Amino acid sequence: MKTLIKSFGILTLILITSMADAQDAKEIIKKSDEKARGETSVSEMNMTIQRPGWSRTVGIKSWSLGTGYFMILITSPAKEEGQAFLKIGNEMWNWIPSIERLVKIPPSMMLQSWMGSDFTNDDLVKQSSIVEDYTHKLLGKETVRGKECYRIELIPKEDAAVVWGKVIVWITTDGYDQWKVEFYDEDNELVSEQNASDLKKMGDRTIPTKMEMLLTNKPGNKTIIEITMSDFNTPIEKSFFSQQNMKKLRK
Numbered sequence: 001m002k003t004l005i006k007s008f009g010i011l012t013l014i015l016i017t018s019m020a021d022a023q024d025a026k027e028i029i030k031k032s033d034e035k036a037r038g039e040t041s042v043s044e045m046n047m048t049i050q051r052p053g054w055s056r057t058v059g060i061k062s063w064s065l066g067t068g069y070f071m072i073l074i075t076s077p078a079k080e081e082g083q084a085f086l087k088i089g090n091e092m093w094n095w096i097p098s099i100e101r102l103v104k105i106p107p108s109m110m111l112q113s114w115m116g117s118d119f120t121n122d123d124l125v126k127q128s129s130i131v132e133d134y135t136h137k138l139l140g141k142e143t144v145r146g147k148e149c150y151r152i153e154l155i156p157k158e159d160a161a162v163v164w165g166k167v168i169v170w171i172t173t174d175g176y177d178q179w180k181v182e183f184y185d186e187d188n189e190l191v192s193e194q195n196a197s198d199l200k201k202m203g204d205r206t207i208p209t210k211m212e213m214l215l216t217n218k219p220g221n222k223t224i225i226e227i228t229m230s231d232f233n234t235p236i237e238k239s240f241f242s243q244q245n246m247k248k249l250r251k
Contacts, residue, residue: 025136025152029169032176033131035205038232040065044075049117050222058115060225067129069241073249074115084246085124090161092121095246102243111163118192118213118223122163133160134167141173144180145197148173164191175199177208190216202230 041064048057059076063069070087074080082097092105110122134154142151149170156162165186170179181194192215196208209227239245 025138025150026131028138028150028171028176029134029136029152029154030131032169032171032178033129035176036178036207037064037067038203038205040233040236042229042231042234042236043227044229045225045227047115047117047119048224048226049115050224052220058117063236063240065236065238065241069236069238071241071246071249072124073246080115082249084249086241086243086246088241093243093246095243097247102247107161118215118218118221119225120163123194123213130154130167130169133157133162139168142170144170145195147179149179175206179208192216198226202227203232205232 041062043060043062045060045062046057047060048055056077058074058080061073061075063071068087068089070085072085074083084095086093086095090107092110094103094105095101096103105121111120113119114121114124134156137153137155139151139153142149149172152169152171154167154169156164156166164183165188166184168182168184170181171177172179177196177199178194179196182190183192183194185191192213195212195214196210197212198208198210199206200209202209207227207230209230211225213223213225215221
């Protein structure tokens with residue numbers, strides 16, 4: 001009887017500890033996500049696509065409202081200037097001014113390369129929610145490029161419209177910044193790795209302003225996003241995020 005009680009106590013302790021770790025991990029992810037996006041955000045950035053033998057840079061301006069509304073405008077080069085991307089809920093569209101065509105991007109295309117870069121459509125418009133679409137497990141702490149980080153495993157929920165089989169994220173303990181992210185496919189194979197750096201004051205907070213994305217199966221390929229301006233929590237009306245407006249946006 002004593003052995004049974006002892007075993008039950010150990011099992012209960014394990015369950016309580018696991019629940020606490022899950023709650024702690026989700027809270028860390030939530031704080032990091034809220035810091036990165038704010039209630040609203042307006043940002044300007046340059047995306048440089050590097051390939052063996054060539055590179056090109058794309059100018060970007062973006063707007064977001066919560067987790068359900070996102071707009072991107074291409075500001076350069078001239079050939080692609082005016083092209084826009086809109087996300088409302090789980091739906092995404094692309095406006096191509098050169099042919100005056102609005103294209104709906106289906107869920108099956110969310111893993112496709114965005115503008116020829118190493119980022120996917122999902123990466124750029126944050127289609128999936130790292131807070132609600134995954135279960136979270138705190139794996140411990142680890143130092144990455146001089147920063148102590150929480151190492152957290154994200155496994156997609158069964159009913160979530162998520163493109164990844166697993167995500168592992170390293171979040172700094174002193175600022176809740178996503179310092180490193182690994183993306184895995186459904187076969188648990190590492191697909192890509194994102195690294196953040198260059199902490200700078202942007203608006204009312206300090207955030208990483210440089211993100212590098214590397215694909216594991218394409219050595220020598222790299223995409224770098226450098227944020228030049230970000231402002232947070234400035235009111236943006238939902239009506240801004242419309243198909244009509246995406247055709248009118250100017251840099």
